[in-house]
Amino acid sequence: MxxxxxxxxxxxxxxxxxxxxxxxxxxxxxxxxxxxxYELYPDFVIDVEEEQKLLKEHDVIVLQHPFYWYSAPALVKEYLDLVLTYGWAYGEGGAALQGKILLQSISAGGSEEVYCSQGRNRFTIRQLLAPFDQTACLCGLRYLAPHIIHGANQLTDAASIQPFALRYVRLLKALRDQTLPLELAAAAEKINDLIPA
Ligand SMILES: Cc1cc2nc3c(=O)[nH]c(=O)nc-3n(C[C@H](O)[C@H](O)[C@H](O)COP(=O)(O)O)c2cc1C
Incomplete structure (x- = not known):
């Protein structure tokens, strides 16, 4: 496991x-x-030592957040800026995260149709997440395709959101139980269709 x-x-x-x-x-x-x-660090003062300890202790890291301005909310950036230090995550002697897995679970207001070269947003979400992909690569993490919930603002009641919550749970269990086809998951646009039913 x-x-x-x-x-x-x-x-x-x-x-x-x-x-x-x-x-x-x-x-x-x-x-x-x-x-x-955001609950732990409402003032953005991140406990770097504690976060590095936790990253080191885990095999799979999931960033779960809404898609904000084609990226992540500001605290995610602050987290990466502060926690992924030279000599620890990358650079000389920086191998703490080698071989681990990183993926993002994202909800986006936009529909799938607007996230393509012909669509209003011009790029796929996976393309827009390139800085995360490359950050993972630099730190020796394996970056998997994101889990995406499109049309998030249309999902207003618990009943319509429930299937997505259940799918997310299945994804987390598959990551835990190592049952995902990782080659496919790394290459895909999104991981959604690879999650076991
Ligand atoms: C500041 C802000 C920026 C946003 N930027 C985007 C965006 O770039 N692309 C997109 O599809 N949706 C965008 N949205 C919509 C959110 O992604 C959407 O409201 C959110 O995923 C819904 O999840 P929640 O119910 O957990 O808040 C943005 C929303 C806010 C408030």
Whole structure:
């Protein structure tokens, strides 16, 4: 079994419809360590030592967040800036994360159709996440295709969100139980279709 660390980042959790339900479901999955970054660090003062210790202890790291301005909420960037230090995560002697897995679980307001070369947003979400992909690569992490929930703002009630929460739980369990086809998951646009039913 792999140990899974979920780093949840939502700057307005009380307003969240999707992520707060996915987060609640993720917290209950056995073998998953769940961290709510905005709850832990409302003032952005990140405990780097503690976060590095947790990253080191886990095999799989999941960044769960809404898609904000084609990227992640600000605390995720701050986390990466502070925690992935030279000589620890990358550079000379920096091998702490080698061989681990990183993926993102994202909810996006936009539909799948607008995220393509002909669409309004011009790029796929996977393409827009290139800085995360390359950060993972530099640190020796294996970056998997993101788990994406499109049309997030149309999903307003618990019943319509529930299937996505269940799919997310299946994803976390598959990561934990190492049952995902990793080659395919690394190459795909999104991991959604590779999650066991
Ligand atoms: C500041 C901000 C920026 C956003 N940027 C994007 C974006 O770039 N692309 C997109 O598809 N949706 C964008 N959205 C919509 C959010 O992704 C959507 O509201 C969120 O995923 C819903 O999840 P939640 O219910 O957990 O908040 C943005 C929303 C906010 C508030």
């Amino acid at each position: 792999a140990s899974v660390l979920v780093l949840y980042a939502h700057p307005a959790p009380h307003k969240s419809r999707i992520n707060r339900r996915l987060a609640a479901a993720a917290r209950e999955v056995e073998g998953v360590t769940f961290r709510d970054l």
